């Protein structure tokens with residue numbers, strides 16, 4: 342049985358550092374594949390996510406270490422916790438554990454819940470750091486999810502005004 346709940350890319354995830362945004366789109370796609378895979382295909386989807394996650398997190402770790410990014414430790418700790426969980430679920434499949442499929446489905450939901458906060462609080466700081474190093478300015482983010490025409494833009498909980506506007510992080 343498949344879980345048809347979809348995890349979709351949203352402009353709200355865009356952080357303004359193109360390499361990172363491209364990787365994050367791939368993250369969303371590989372997690373979504375775990376939502377939509379049949380039970381028979383779920384192990385393959387999990388392995389594809391594991392491969393993605395290792396590359397994704399290694400890329401960010403490389404950016405952090407090569408540029409002397411401050412406070413990289415807790416960011417990498419979160420990555421390590423994800424990789425550990427993924428490896429545990431891969432182990433269930435290897436052992437033909439009866440809970441492997443259900444656990445992988447749960448992992449997909451947890452990844453979808455985890456990602457927005459991680460991107461917002463940790464990856465966004467790294468994106469700003471990288472863009473600032475490259476361009477000497479913070480990133481500008483275009484977002485499509487708009488307020489109605491003529492309505493005033495309302496600041497969100499982070500104090501950012503919504504869309505149809507340039508947002509300077």
Ligand SMILES: [Fe+2]
Nearest residue numbers: 365397401464
């Ligand atoms: Fe990331």
Ligand SMILES: [Fe+2]
Nearest residue numbers: 401416463464
């Ligand atoms: Fe990250």
